[in-house]
Amino acid sequence: MSWPHRHELETTTLLSRSQGDESARTLAGWVGTGGYERLRQAASMEPEAVTEIVKDSGLRGRGGAGFPTGLKWSFMPKDDGKPHYLCCNADESEPGAFKDREILRWTPHLLVEGCLIAAKAIRAEHVYIYVRGEFFPYTKILNAAVTEAYEGGYIGNDIMGTGWSCELTVHTGAGAYIAGEETGLMNSLMGNRAEPWMKPPFPAQAGAFGMPTTVNNVETIATVPGILEHGADWYRQWGTEKSPGTKLWCCSGHLAKPGNYELELGISLKDIIFDVCGGTPDGKKVKAVIPGGSSTAFLTGDELDCATCYEGMAEAGSSLGTASPIVMDEDTDIVVAMRRIAQFYAHESCGQCVQCREGTEWVVKILQRIEAGDGKLSDLDTLYELCEQMTGRTICVLADSVVFPLRSSMDKFRGEYEAKMRPSAVAVGG
Amino acid sequence: MSDLDGGGLDTVTLTIDGVEVTVPKGTRVIEAAERTGVVVPRYCYHPGIPTRPAQCRMCLVEIEGQPKLQPSCVLEAQDGMSILTASETAEKARQSVIEFLLVNHPLDCPICDAAGQCMLQDYAYVTTQLKSRVDEPKTVMGRDRIADDILYFADRCIICTRCVRFMRDVAEDDSLVVAQRGHKAYIDTFPGRDLDNPFQGNIVDVCPVGALVHEDFVFKARAWDMDATAGICPGCSTGCNVTIDTKENQIVRLKPRHNAEVNSYWMCDHGRKHLVMSNRGIRAEVPMIRDGDSLRATDWPTAIAWIAARIRQAGSNGGLGIASPNSSNENLFYFSRLLSRLGIDRWEYSVPQGSTASLPTVPRLELRADRAANGKGGELFGGTRVDAEAVPSPARAGETIVVLEDGLAEAPDGFGSEAGFFLYVGSRLPDAAREADAVLPIATFAEMDGTFTNFEGRVQRFHRALQAPGIARPAWMVLARVLAALDDLEPVSDVGAALDAMASATAAFAGMSWQGLGLKGALVGGDAAAVGAAPAEIDG
Numbered sequence: 001m002s003w004p005h006r007h008e009l010e011t012t013t014l015l016s017r018s019q020g021d022e023s024a025r026t027l028a029g030w031v032g033t034g035g036y037e038r039l040r041q042a043a044s045m046e047p048e049a050v051t052e053i054v055k056d057s058g059l060r061g062r063g064g065a066g067f068p069t070g071l072k073w074s075f076m077p078k079d080d081g082k083p084h085y086l087c088c089n090a091d092e093s094e095p096g097a098f099k100d101r102e103i104l105r106w107t108p109h110l111l112v113e114g115c116l117i118a119a120k121a122i123r124a125e126h127v128y129i130y131v132r133g134e135f136f137p138y139t140k141i142l143n144a145a146v147t148e149a150y151e152g153g154y155i156g157n158d159i160m161g162t163g164w165s166c167e168l169t170v171h172t173g174a175g176a177y178i179a180g181e182e183t184g185l186m187n188s189l190m191g192n193r194a195e196p197w198m199k200p201p202f203p204a205q206a207g208a209f210g211m212p213t214t215v216n217n218v219e220t221i222a223t224v225p226g227i228l229e230h231g232a233d234w235y236r237q238w239g240t241e242k243s244p245g246t247k248l249w250c251c252s253g254h255l256a257k258p259g260n261y262e263l264e265l266g267i268s269l270k271d272i273i274f275d276v277c278g279g280t281p282d283g284k285k286v287k288a289v290i291p292g293g294s295s296t297a298f299l300t301g302d303e304l305d306c307a308t309c310y311e312g313m314a315e316a317g318s319s320l321g322t323a324s325p326i327v328m329d330e331d332t333d334i335v336v337a338m339r340r341i342a343q344f345y346a347h348e349s350c351g352q353c354v355q356c357r358e359g360t361e362w363v364v365k366i367l368q369r370i371e372a373g374d375g376k377l378s379d380l381d382t383l384y385e386l387c388e389q390m391t392g393r394t395i396c397v398l399a400d401s402v403v404f405p406l407r408s409s410m411d412k413f414r415g416e417y418e419a420k421m422r423p424s425a426v427a428v429g430g
Numbered sequence: 431m432s433d434l435d436g437g438g439l440d441t442v443t444l445t446i447d448g449v450e451v452t453v454p455k456g457t458r459v460i461e462a463a464e465r466t467g468v469v470v471p472r473y474c475y476h477p478g479i480p481t482r483p484a485q486c487r488m489c490l491v492e493i494e495g496q497p498k499l500q501p502s503c504v505l506e507a508q509d510g511m512s513i514l515t516a517s518e519t520a521e522k523a524r525q526s527v528i529e530f531l532l533v534n535h536p537l538d539c540p541i542c543d544a545a546g547q548c549m550l551q552d553y554a555y556v557t558t559q560l561k562s563r564v565d566e567p568k569t570v571m572g573r574d575r576i577a578d579d580i581l582y583f584a585d586r587c588i589i590c591t592r593c594v595r596f597m598r599d600v601a602e603d604d605s606l607v608v609a610q611r612g613h614k615a616y617i618d619t620f621p622g623r624d625l626d627n628p629f630q631g632n633i634v635d636v637c638p639v640g641a642l643v644h645e646d647f648v649f650k651a652r653a654w655d656m657d658a659t660a661g662i663c664p665g666c667s668t669g670c671n672v673t674i675d676t677k678e679n680q681i682v683r684l685k686p687r688h689n690a691e692v693n694s695y696w697m698c699d700h701g702r703k704h705l706v707m708s709n710r711g712i713r714a715e716v717p718m719i720r721d722g723d724s725l726r727a728t729d730w731p732t733a734i735a736w737i738a739a740r741i742r743q744a745g746s747n748g749g750l751g752i753a754s755p756n757s758s759n760e761n762l763f764y765f766s767r768l769l770s771r772l773g774i775d776r777w778e779y780s781v782p783q784g785s786t787a788s789l790p791t792v793p794r795l796e797l798r799a800d801r802a803a804n805g806k807g808g809e810l811f812g813g814t815r816v817d818a819e820a821v822p823s824p825a826r827a828g829e830t831i832v833v834l835e836d837g838l839a840e841a842p843d844g845f846g847s848e849a850g851f852f853l854y855v856g857s858r859l860p861d862a863a864r865e866a867d868a869v870l871p872i873a874t875f876a877e878m879d880g881t882f883t884n885f886e887g888r889v890q891r892f893h894r895a896l897q898a899p900g901i902a903r904p905a906w907m908v909l910a911r912v913l914a915a916l917d918d919l920e921p922v923s924d925v926g927a928a929l930d931a932m933a934s935a936t937a938a939f940a941g942m943s944w945q946g947l948g949l950k951g952a953l954v955g956g957d958a959a960a961v962g963a964a965p966a967e968i969d970g
Contacts (some may be wrong), residue, residue, distance in 0.1 A: 176611070193608065198484040198504055219913040349612035351589055352485035361613040365566035383564055389526035392498050393487055 003102055005257045007243050009267065012238060014226040015219065016262040019106040025141055025398035027148040029038060030109035036154055037183040038225040042117040043162035045336035054224060058244035062099075063089055063180075063217035063291065065323045066243075066310045069224075075204035076122040076212050085208045086124040087189065087215040087246035088115050090142075091173055091180035094293035095344055096324035099248035100218035103261050104131070104138035107222070108145035112168065116155065117228060119166045122214045127168040130185050133175035134353070143170055174342045175346035182215035184350065187191035193365045195350045196396035205273045220250055239265035243309035243320075252291075253327035270304040273327055284329040292321020293400030294341045297408035298334075334413040335420055338406060345402045356399035359390045365401060370397070376423045380410060443513040458482075459502035459513055462490055462583040466966060471524060471553050472516050473638050474590040475503035477686075478695035481599045482792070488527050494956060499523055520962070525557040532562060534569045534613070536585040538634060544640030546653030550588060551639075571616060573929070575604075577625040579699075579797055580634060584616045587641035593617060593633035593933035600696070602625045602790040611719050617641070628787035628797060631699040635685055644683065646703075659721075659895035662755050662882050664803035664875055665701030666784070668796055669884030672697060674705070674876060674895040681705055681710050681876060681895065692888065695907055696789060698797040700816060714859045714871035715900025725869060730901065730911075737868050738854065741748035741772065743849045749830035751777030755802035757835050757905065758880030759889065759939070760925060761872075761930040762804070762811040764791060764909035765834045765855075767777045771916060777817045779808040779836075798885055803875070806883040810938045810954065825849035834905060835872070836864035844958070855905055872905040879925040880904070881947065883954060890951035 003019040010016070042050050055070025064084045076084060088111065092100035103111055115127045131139050146168060157165045172187055173179045178375075179194035186208040188194035207213025223245065227235045236244045243265040247254030249272060252258045256278030260327065263272065269291060280286060286301040291308075297318040297329065299306070306316035313320040328337060346360035363386060366379050387407045390399040410417060440455040460470050463478075473486035484501035491502045494512035498606045499520055502513070515787050531550060540546040571584035589608065594617060597606040597923040609618040616810060619625050634642045656675045663670040670693035673685045684705050686697035717733035718725040728736070753762060769777055787797040800969065808815060821840045825831050828850040835855065836844065843861035846852040854866035857874050877881075877898040881889050898904075910922040922928050926944035933939040938954040946952070 008928075061700060133711070178611075193611075195483075197500065198482075351608070351610075351612045351615035353487050354527050355487060355586070356528045357589065357613050357615065358533045362530070362533050362566065363568075369566065379565075379707060389523065389530075391491065393523055393526075395483075395485060 002261045003075060003106070004048075005259045005261070008277065009264075009271065009276055011261060011263050011264055012406070014235075014246055015103065015110075015222055015248055016260070017107075018110070018262070019102055021106065024107055024109070024224040025145065027109065027145070027152050027154075030107075031152075035109050036160070038228045039116050039154065039369055040160050040233060042120045042228055043159055043164045045120070045375055047121050050117060050228065053232050054121065054227060057188045057227045057235040058239075058311060059220065059223055059227060059235070061179055061217055062219035062223070062247065062322070064295075064319075066096065066320065069216065069220055071429075072204075072216070073118070073214060075203070076214060077090050077201070078123075082211050083126065084122055084124040085117045085211055085213040086115060086127045087182070087185060087213055088118075088127065088129040088209060088221055089180060089182065089185055090129055090135070090176075090218045091185060092135075092218065093132055093180055093324050093348075094176040094288065094295060094324065094327045095341065096250060096293040097322040098250045098252075099260060099322065099324070100135055101135060101138055102248070103218050103222050104135065104137060104142050108142045109149065110222050111142070111218060112145060112149050112155065114224045114392050115168060116159065116166055116382070117224050118216060118221055119215070122212075124214070125166060127166060128208065129170045130179070130189055131167065131170060131172045133173040134361060135172075138171055139170065142383075146170055177344075178349075178350045178396070178398060180396070183398070184343045184396070185215060186213060193350070195352050198395050239305070241309050247308075247320075247323050249276075249308075250324040251277045251327070252324070253328050254284070254286075254329040254332070256281045263308070266307050268300070269306050269308050269313075269316075269325065270303075272308060273304060273325065277327075280327070280329045284331065284348060286327055287330045287332050288328045288334060288337075288409075290318075290320050290326045290328075290405060291316075291323075293324040294326065294344065295397075295404055296321040297367070297404045299408075301330075301414050308375070319404075334409050334416045335367065335371055336411045339364065339371055339404050342367055342402050345398060349398055353394035353399065355390045355393045357401055359386055360379055360402055363406065364388065370417060370420050372420065373420060375417070377418070377421060379421075380414070380417060383410060431729075431856050438694060442505050442509040442511075442515065443653070444509065447511045447515055449454070453507050455507075457507045459491060459500075459507050459511075463491075463502065463513070463515055468515050470502050471549075471556075472503060473549060473588060474592060474951050476592050476636055476695075479595045479597050479599060482593065482729050483595075486527070486588070490520055490523050490527075491515045492520045494614060497787045511705075515526055518711075521557075524553070525559065527947045528554050528557050528559055529563070529920070531588050532559070533564050533566075535588075536568065536570075539789055539902070541649070542566065542586065542640040543650075544586075544637075544653075548640055549638035564734055565804060569613060574616075574618070575628055576617065576619060576642070581626070581640045581643050581645050581648060583641050583643065586639050587617060588615075588639055589615050591617075592638065592640060593635040593642055596636050597627065597634055599629070600789065600791050601629050601632075603628055603630075605631070614792045617890070628698050628700065629696060629789050631685065631702045632696045635695075647683050647762060651682045654853065655896070656682060659893050660891070661876065662803060662890050662892040663697055663701040663705065664882070665704040665724050666699070666796075666798040667781075667799065667800040667802060667805050668693065668794075668798050668888050669803060669882055669888060670697040670701055670795070671890065672701070676895050679896050679961045681708065687949075689890075691950060693793070693795045694792045694883070696792060696795055698789075698795075700784070700797050703737045706913075708874060708876065711858060713857055713899045713902070714869055715846070715902055716871060717901075717964070718869040720867040721886060723867070725864070729967045730903075733868060733870065734911050737870075737912055739914060740851055740867060741912075744828075745828060746773030747850055748832060749774045749832070749851075750822075750825065752833045752836045753777060753779050753801075753808065753815075753833070754835035754837070755779045755805040756875065756893075757807070758809075758875060758878070759804065759807045759883055760906035760928040760932055761904070762807050762813070762911070763836060763936065764811075764906045764913065765832070767935075768909050768913055769832060771913060772832070774830060774832070777813050777832075778820075778822070779805070779813045780820055781808075782818050783804040785840075800885065800886035803882040803884075806887055810883060810887075810936065825852065833863065833905060834909075835863070855908060857902065870905075870908050871900060871902035872908055873902050877902070877903040880906070881929065881951075887938075887954040889939065889947060889954060891947050891949065913914075924928045962967075
């Protein structure tokens, strides 16, 4: 059962089983459904064994980049004598994404359990759950669950009598998108500005407080208990070879039934939009979809027959991202939509790298001028040039995040841009 | 810096723009490139600031065979690496950085104090961006007073954060921060905190553009109207290497000059302000000799001959010398020689005292309690150090007094009235000196070449930044003339010769020469010849 709708294509409820069930938020309710048994199992296992199962399952990071989780865990040094940390990234703020929020809201104990299992795998002695600053109600729910879990002996000293100890702290951010970038998150956690740092050093070498650290997304971590309980092969029954398992989809925009759905990876995007979500509310044509959150490339209404897995979306010229399609019907003004997206990134740029600090705002100003009817054709050349200079030039990928939708919107909807140009500009060709 | 040659260390060999270079393991490409003579453009990188955020993206270089450009300030040199600092992609990226930086830059170079010494202006010129593609209105942020004496022009700021990182990582003072974020970011003091650090002036020096300016310098001089001279800060006994910027024979500002052995890239605010004050006051400009109740102006030959005659006449009745600890080594040398010629076996100097301040990460650099450049020289030339507030006793009848540069601020009334002969050698004419039999006008340290010896015995050269007023001359030259007139010797008119004479007569300075000292100096009693042979470093 996902939230608030459900659909027959949701073949499993690995992540979403208890969404909508308020009793699962309490420790008693969670333990009653078999909760924390996977933690007991992990607590007695060797860290490598836990990592191995997750590696075999093929689970890929759900924060957007899709990096194999087990492989990431295996980067953590062994016998280095240093404290290790796990940071659970709950700074979900990609426009379009609202999956981690639902996990925090309905199944906080699933997250706590997953965190501790992951902590076991990477030999972490302390787990930090970094929650987005605006998530007040969900932080409250999570804090209540953590308190209960501490009291119940599921976190802290001698977890479940196994002799293994691990602490867990919930840390709230101050509401910055860039704190969701892993190095920005760790800087923020340490009390610094949430500014990404240049890698190396990689988190597994010197992360939070200078110690080996792994940063995992909420959904990734919430998937782990199920994998541990049922095994890697069980998990691989869903999805594709390269993208196994299921994924929470955050469907928004012009849809009849927007919401959260847990779907097998690899099914057609068209099915998700038209079957699962019931198409547009009034049957209008779909003009465009941003499939993976606002930082992914636009697909047109004719490009929706693509497989919703990491490799399938890449093949379609976009990316899976956070699996958060924003659907735009035929009445949508692409230039306005793009301007609004660019404004978000200009507002959220940390301001370290000049390409991002000045580039994002410059893009906004150009788009605003085009929107106001004062554009000229050469503006598009400038925008393409900016796209080139804002890609792969900066510490993190925030600048690239504007480029994906911007370049694709100009490639695929150039007519919409041209229609807004100053009439004379079009007539004289520039 | 012989350790850079890698003797016995792990080294790597790489190619930079086709030139092979071997550097110690761990060297960053930006520094390896400097060893081949290539200065990769940079903003946020500063050799004296340990943190390297790699955020200005100016020093991006191409690693041959890799598509993604890498910031050379953090990129570690690896064996076999081939770096292209000026490939088409790298140049284009750099050009775009400049374009981005200029999007909201006010282009107020005509009234900007950094114009002519601005890294943004320089690189914009190099990348030949004479016309902007930007059609949008510029964001205007205005200016702010960021400290008592420092203004911040937010619109010119390129957010390289050198200033924030100097304060935080070198001065260990976290009162300066980046406020806001993205295109709204600016530099400010932390809410509720003031920037009040004895080393804060360095943030103006590290600013690669005109965003941070000392208020006492703002709108005062254009870069191209100033002359820059290598000097030594006389503010305390540390002997920070400085550049003295002058305009129309006035000192307009001091900037630190790199010397790894003394002050690294920095200096304190006390020193910075101290010397600018020396522009003030009325100077002694011509020699004066006693004529009844008054002093009469005269020319040098007359004055020297008159003094020689008076000394011969007075004979050796003993007496006292008083010298300023801000006098150069050469001045003190000839001063002490004259005293022994006169049979005076005691001379005194007093060093003004002040509070101390240190820069936490650069332990050598300290604003020291001894607020004079050459107290150590006083000691080496046999002076007797007396308390800073000590009142000199009035001259006994018939004895000889020779004063060099000391202001005689504590001298009692009638200090020199009983003296048999009272010679005052100074750049000004304090009240107590009006009783002198002769006053010889001399150049201040800024008006001459010479050397100081700092607290640890490092002898360092300084150079003439200003023209001395009237016919004032360096004290060493004047005193050598007096000595020459007394004993029919050759006068000395070249500072190198003065230093040579000093080095051959004074064991502590043995082996030193003007050329050998170079710009980095040498320790007294050390192997001066070896120091002289060290290659000169390029200043950052």
